[in-house]
Amino acid sequence: HRDLHSxxxxxxxxxxxxxxxPLVAIHSPIVASKLSRIYNPELRNTMSTPSTQGKxxxxxxxxxxRRTNYTLTPKSSIPDSRIQExxxxxxxxxxxxxxxxxxRLVLLLKDEHLKLWDTVTEVVKAVxxxxxxxxxxxxxxxxxxNAYGTVLFFEDPENTRKLQEQFAFAKDHFPVWAHxxxxxHQFIIxxxxxNEGLGANLQHYNPLIDEKVQ
Numbered sequence: 001h002r003d004l005h006s007x008x009x010x011x012x013x014x015x016x017x018x019x020x021x022p023l024v025a026i027h028s029p030i031v032a033s034k035l036s037r038i039y040n041p042e043l044r045n046t047m048s049t050p051s052t053q054g055k056x057x058x059x060x061x062x063x064x065x066r067r068t069n070y071t072l073t074p075k076s077s078i079p080d081s082r083i084q085e086x087x088x089x090x091x092x093x094x095x096x097x098x099x100x101x102x103x104r105l106v107l108l109l110k111d112e113h114l115k116l117w118d119t120v121t122e123v124v125k126a127v128x129x130x131x132x133x134x135x136x137x138x139x140x141x142x143x144x145x146n147a148y149g150t151v152l153f154f155e156d157p158e159n160t161r162k163l164q165e166q167f168a169f170a171k172d173h174f175p176v177w178a179h180x181x182x183x184x185h186q187f188i189i190x191x192x193x194x195n196e197g198l199g200a201n202l203q204h205y206n207p208l209i210d211e212k213v214q
Contacts, residue, residue: 062195069199072147077197086192094185097177103185104154117145
C-alpha cells in the first residue's frame with residue numbers, strides 16, 4: 001500500500017521489539033538514523049492551559065492552514081535535511097496500533113522524484129483512454145512531476161502479521177488499523193510541510209504502480 005505526497009519543494013515475546021524502521025531518503029544514498037523516544041516534561045508547557053483554552057494554538061493554526069495545493073514548483077523553502085528531519089520525527093513519534101510501527105517512508109528528491117513520476121505517467125497512460133489522458137490526466141501528472149519531491153508511504157505487513165498471531169481475536173482489524181496509522185503519518189507530515197511553507201497534495205496511484213515502483 002502506498003500513497004504519494006508531492007511537494008515543492010518479526011515474531012517476538014513482546015511488542016517492544018516492533019520498532020520503527022529508518023527513513024529511506026533517495027537523491028543520494030542516505031539512510032536516516034533512528035531517533036530515540038525520550039519523554040520531555042517541558043513539552044507539557046506547550047499544551048492547552050486555562051489561558052490558552054478557546055484560542056488557536058500554533059498546532060491548530062497549522063491544521064487550519066493545511067490545504068491541497070496543485071500548483072507546485074521545483075523549489076523548496078527549506079533544506080533537504082529539514083525535509084528528512086520532519087519525516088524522521090514523524091516516524092519516531094506518530095502513534096501506531098499496539099505500537100506496531102507499520103508505516104515506512106521513502107523520500108524522493110530531484111532525479112529520483114522525476115523518475116517516479118515518469119513511471120507513474122507511463123503506467124497511467126497505458127490504462128487511460130487517449131482523449132482523456134491528453135486532455136486531463138497528462139496535465140495533472142505533469143503538475144506533480146514539476147514538484148520538488150515526493151514522499152512514498154508504504155506499510156510493513158510483517159509487523160501486522162505478528163500482531164495478528166499474537167492477538168488472534170482481533171486479527172481481521174489489524175490491516176485496517178495499519179491504514180489508520182499510515183493516515184496519521186500522512187496528516188502529520190502534510191501539516192508540518194505547510195508549517196514550513198511547503199505546498200503539498202496527496203495522491204493515490206496504488207496498486208496500479210506497485211509493481212514498477214517496488
